[in-house]
Amino acid sequence: MSREQIILEAAEQLFFERSFDGVGVDAIGKAAGVTGSAIYRHFDSKDEILSALFDQITDSLLVRVGEPLDDPAAELEQLVDAHVEFAMRHERLAGIWMREQHALHQSHRRHVIRRQRRYMQRWISCLDKCYPGHDQDELVATVRAMHALISSDATRPPAAKRTQRLQPLLTNLARAALDGLATPIGQENRNDKAPS
DSSP states (O other): OOHHHHHHHHHHHHHHHHOSTTOOHHHHHHHHTSOTGGGGGTOSOHHHHHHHHHHHHHHHHHHHHOSOOSSHHHHHHHHHHHHHHHHHHOHHHHHHHHHSGGGSOHHHHHHHHHHHHHHHHHHHHHHHHHSTTOOHHHHHHHHHHHHHHHHGGGGSOTTOOOOTTHHHHHHHHHHHHHGGGGSOTTOTTOOOSOOO
């Protein structure tokens, strides 16, 4: 394993356990078996380390979803399954995805958003085909809600025990939540009777 990857794994563990703001470069160096100052031979800053972790997240998700499928329903199933699998197998990265985007420095945030756009667009395009009639803002909000739902368990305390049944449960919850798009906005719980 390269020194850069050792540093990234140490940072991943610490950012997950203590948050980005709660960890200094010296702590990352100690966990990686190097001095804090030695980290600067590999990364310009702690911000760059966080950005590199987000690159790993995006790469992992894009590999998992593979090539787009012609059938929108099958594509949506593939997107949900891939994101759930990522959240279950990479709990720390999923937790960082959920909690630390706000910590990205502005220059790194632009880079991360550009890289994530391809993954987000896969979801938005698929949802638009499966549930036509929603505007872009509604679809973006839905994708964010899906990612939050799927990754929500990763934000539990690190010592919390996860069961094997959690993966199919999260998959079922995500699919059920997406069915909310089948009801036109403003039509849910509509009562045609005048209030008494």
